[in-house]
Amino acid sequence: MSRVFITGVGFITSIGNDAGAVETNLRELRHGLATYAPFAADNIPVKVIAPVRGFETDAPDQEDWVIPAPYKLKRELLRGMGPNALYATCALEQAIADAKLSPADVSNDDTGLYAASAGSPVMLTRSINRMREAGGVMRCPPLSVVASIAGSVQFNLVAHLKIKGASGGFVSACASSSHALGFAFDEIALGRQKRMLVVGAEDGNVDAILPFAGMRALSTNTDPNTASRPFDKKRDGFVGTGGGVGLVLESEEEVMRRGVTPYAELLGWGQASDGHNVAISHPDGLGLAAAMRRALKSVGMTAADLGYVNAHATSTPIGDVSECKALRTVLGEHAARVAVSSTKALTGHGLSLAGAMETAFCALAIRKGFIPGSAHITELDPACEGLNIIRTTQAASPGVVLNNSSGFGGANVCLVLRPAV
């Protein structure tokens, strides 16, 4: 089994469009939430999202979008993209540059790409409306399907980057990009590929986020400073976000050959399902606990080895409690020691993007030697008792890290990282 290292990261997120800004905001617990103008109408109870900065992707025609420097996408590429694929492209280009990969390193038989996104609801709606109302069947833009369905991100990036190895996409809602990372780990560990690019992305706009309001899953707190507060007693739902985060995973052999310094080692992973409810997590967090145990077992470790857990905790009343129960079960006697935080207090919930975003946060924390705190907790929910939920950032190496993700259907994925040695 080959060891797997994270050698590049790239961010298009609400808390920064480069690793430097993201690190600063994670360390200083500065959030990316804001009052969102398209939610201003009185009949919309939700007012806050965590928007991506520097991009404007609301115009129906991609050529009207604002794309900040240094990114430049040709019309022929952009026309097949929704906002998610655009963010993914920029984030992955950043990660590739960060890993110092040449085009030949990216386009070869030994390099693959996995992506995760739920698709672009706004692009799908526009093309269906155009087909039904404006122009008729033959007036759908030729690439409207490519730009909108769930595989949009990998269709675009696999072709654009001329990927020759494994490719595919993962659709397990909020666990998607952790699934992508887990299976990308397998590709390298099993010797099928030497390098995998992984990217998670979401639109993070009205059509991607607002449908969650009907489920009563979104926070109706109008104050951007407190709307996302995982583990706080007054939390009332998640805050949506979008963007893209890319990671480069490489085998030990490639790391040595290229002489690059990895951020961290991706040690292994585990997954398990709740077998409970399509949208509500198991009240005792059974599936998530099983995923954590499997992840630890797969890397030959126990809770005693852990330093930090980046929790899935999205700031929903039910979900955060489930996760706390799962954490207490798995951490056992180490629960009071192992640091736990949810960076979703700063970013909101990135849905299919979450797993990749938070794994990249963990990679950054491992390389730079800090543990991001769990922001916005005024009064800790008593249901979180017994856990070491850190409210401030700690200037210490996190050691071995678990990163949790849970998605619809009761899918749970847990990734294990540690400093590269």
Place this chain on the structure above:
Amino acid sequence: MSDSVPSALVDDKSAVKTPAVFSAEEEAGIRESLRRCPAKGVEAAIEFRKTGDPKHLPVVILGIFERFVEPDLRPRLATADSDDLRVIEDLGLDSLTMMEIVMLVEEITKTQIANDELRQLSTIGDIKNFVDCRTRGLPPPPVAIVYDSAVLLERMPIQPPFLFLDEARVSATKATASYRITGQEFFLQGHFKGNPVMPASLMLEALGQLGVWYLLAGLPVEEGKVVGAGTIFFASTDGVRCHRVCKPGDVLTLQLKPKRVKAPLAVFEGSIRVGQEKAVIAEEITLTFGLVDAPAPAPKPAPEAELQAEPAPQV
């Protein structure tokens, strides 16, 4: 009216449809659809919809192309020979962009272009002609027929190592062909020493060969007769200018346009390009040819049917 009446013979006025009332809403719709096109294209589209007069369409079509072509290639659309520009090879557009262009053209002209029709259109001129015929209610112009190297080898009187056509296309108005300089050509050993360059004289020879194929594959010159393969010879050339050295690996795109074809002479204007670069221009290339009896019985099909039937010439 016969199916084969060329559009040029139709009186413009008779072809102009009586336009329906043109609403401000429709105008706004056109302006929105064409908003990235140059102003003169937009105005021409509005004039077309107001009057139904197809004379406005070439400007509309050029305007739509200008909107999709990368900025550095746009000046080419303004040149006199823009009708010859190939959408994919010369303008760098892919087939999906071509589809976007067709959708806009369909929307503005209120016409439909079927997939199999679309596949036949390779130059701006093809598209202009096609849309012109369609809006006048005429059948589409005969399409170019593609001949692969197997067909050329079978029927050309000229054979390797002296045949410089890999693939040819012939329509009523022009012939095009491609030839890739492989580097294995015998004459490159001596031309030049240590520096293989296709001789200019052989570039003209290649154009002459395309003329031979045009005569063998093209429209009937005289009823009951076909051009005899053994009767065609190079007669003269005039106004030759070489612009670019052609070397192994270059793919030559040859083009001939007939100026006069009447036994015993066929006069063409010819050009060779490599990608988007001019290589050779020949203002006139003249071949002599003789006619022989067509294989009996000689039917009298429409020119379009004749082209598709490809009667084998008597050799």
